[in-house]
Structures are given as C-alpha cells and as structure tokens.
Amino acid sequence: MTRALILLAHGSSDAHWRAPFEALEAALKKRLNTPLALAYMEISEPSLETTAAALAEQGVKQAEILPLFFAAGRHLRKDVPAQVAALNAAYDTSNAGLTLTLLPPVGQHPAFIDALATAITEQAER
C-alpha cells in the first residue's frame, strides 16, 4: 500500500454538515481500489495533519488530495497549499517519506461537471 487518495472537505462543528461527506466516503470505499481517507481543512477532525500521520503510519508513500469544493477560493489558493507544504516539509525531514500532492477542486474536473449536470437533469425532469 503505497498510494492513497485523501478527500478534503472544508470542515464544520455540525455533524449534519459532515454527513454528506461521510456518505460519499462510504460510497467510494466500496468502489475504489485505492486506499481512501476523508479529512477536513479546519474545525473538524480528522484534520489533514492527522490523516497524513495515519497514512504515513500505514506505509503510504504518496497521497493525492482531492478538495471537495466546487471552486478554488482563498482556502484552496492559500490556506490548503500552505498546510500541504508544511506537511511535505515535515515528512521529508522525518524520513517518513510521505509526499502529498494537491489536486484541483473536484468542481473543476469536467467529469464532475458532467456528473452533476446528469444528476440535476434527472431530478428536474422527474
């Protein structure tokens, strides 16, 4: 197990807010062969730091971070890249050898736009 996918959501202290992300994680765990983890940018645990530590502990060497955001605002242009850079520096120093890579937010992926359009169309024309 050397690669993993981290789904990164904003985070909230409200368990109702977190429920859709947990539903997505559960749906994906059934389908994906890649190890999967859900992390929160702020407020909720597991944080990105906690998640990275757990993956490193499991022997994961490379993890891609997919932000579950529709679009890239300040959080994804500044806050999250800073978190990722700090973690990459820490893991490089400690020789745990985990490298994190930040992907564009899911909302910028054409397959996501297409899937969302399909879901909305089906609902609108019921």
Place this chain on the structure above:
Amino acid sequence: MTRALILLAHGSSDAHWRAPFEALEAALKKRLNTPLALAYMEISEPSLETTAAALAEQGVKQAEILPLFFAAGRHLRKDVPAQVAALNAAYDTSNAGLTLTLLPPVGQHPAFIDALATAITEQAER
C-alpha cells in the same frame, strides 16, 4: 413558461471561482427543458433577488432553488431561508405571483453522491 430552476452558488468576487458554476450552467442549459438561472448568495451578481426579478418579469410563477453546496451549514440553515422568505413575501405583496422553494443542497441528493463517486472512481483509476 411557469416553472424554473435556480442554481444557487455561494458567490465570490473572483471570476476564476465562478467559472465552474458557469460551466455547469452552460452544460445544463443544453440538457434541461426547464428554464434555468444561476444566482449567487452573496458578493457576486446576479443575486437571488436579481434573478427572481428577471424570472418574474418572464412570467415564471414557480422556481425551485437548488443550492450548489455540498452540505448545509449556517448559510443554508439561516441566511438563504431568510432571503427566500423575504422574496416570497415581496412577490406575494406585489401580486407578481412568483413562489420560490428552497431545495436541500445538491450534496444531500443521493444521485449527486452517486455521480460524484463515479467521477472520482474514474479519475482515481485512470
């Protein structure tokens, strides 16, 4: 034309942030028979108020608002319901006869979770 669907996004002064929503709107306009409008909760135009006025002008009597949010936090529990209630009260008073209905955020729709899981699976296993 009496019914319409309004896609409601958070809003940002950054045109790059708005691009995925505009891409979604364009993709949906090709597929949907229902009239479609994109509106922003705050910061960007068109606001919900501007959009509601344009739809009422076109003779739309009922519009469903689908929040393009993964989950319902304070904005969707408080701010947006207050905007919708104020608009419904205003349109009722003015006899324009437009009724707005707020749907749960798209992230709570099972079809969305399923579509998102499919998009992520395809990407992860490329």
